[in-house]
Amino acid sequence: MGGACDLSLGLEVEPLALVAVTIEAPCAAGGAAVLHHEGLDVSVLLDAEGRAETILPALAVQAAIRAEAGGQSAAAAVTVPEAARIDRAVLMWQGERGAELHAREFGADYGSPGHVWAGAPGDVEAALRGEGGMMLSLGDSRIPGARMAEVYTFPTGMAARSGAVALSIETPVAATTCGRVIEARTIQISPGVPAPLTRDLSLPVPGCEMEGEWLVLSDMLQGLTIAAR
Structure with missing residues (x-):
């Protein structure tokens, strides 16, 4: 009891x-x-x-x-x-944010429709129709040392079109990141893959003289190949 x-x-x-x-x-x-x-x-x-x-x-x-x-x-x-019919990518970190998860669907350019990230998280209704993915931000930054995550989901099992989705982890060289070592973890699941794929990331960010530049890692996550259903 x-x-x-x-x-x-x-x-x-x-x-x-x-x-x-x-x-x-x-x-x-x-x-x-x-x-x-x-x-x-x-x-x-x-x-x-x-x-x-x-x-x-x-x-x-x-x-x-x-x-x-x-x-x-x-x-x-x-x-x-439904977890067996989706593609999902996770970027996880603790404390102050230093990296971002980006998805560019079907050849989308940065800032255009189909570029899904925390600043443009996509549309849940469109995802439910199989037309695109969505980004979910998790955790509460008000908690000291909070464990945070960004999660991208594509409804592969009911995709309305075929094509590729490029996934990347991106870090701005800014006052809050320059000279730091960014520690993070990625997790990825895909249909037909029996267990999540987990990788730890340790990324040295250049000094503050490089402020305004971006580091783009395109090999930490596997890009998605989508077939219309």
Whole structure:
């Protein structure tokens, strides 16, 4: 029988292989919780009652999720069949942001329709129709040392057109990044691939004399080849 301070975790499957997560941690009210799933870690801020709601991308059909808050942990699992029919790429980091995840769909140029990133995250309705991908930003930067992520999803199993999607990790040489070493992790799932592909990234950024330039890494993630269904 649970106690008054027990942490609870609720999961509900949403379209596009997303999972709605509800956390209740009454004895960690106003604090932070961390969610863990297949190598993805995300920090969530709890309200005055110790409750939080967020979305996590499923990285496996059998999606097991664990939450930690206030020295306690709880785990739950849910079946997400659609996770076998999507392409998904994750960029994860801790603390201050230093890199960005970019997707350029079907030959799109930077800043044009089909260039999907945190500043132009795409359209959920279009993704549901198989017409394009979408970007999800996760984590709460108000939490010191927060675990953050950007997640790109393309609905490969119901794609409305054929073509390629170029994926890249990009870092501006700016006052907040110059001279730093950017530490991050990528995770990628694709139809027919049995397990997520995880890679750790350690990227030295040039000094501040190069401010205004960009570093573009196009080999950390596999580009997507889409066939219309």
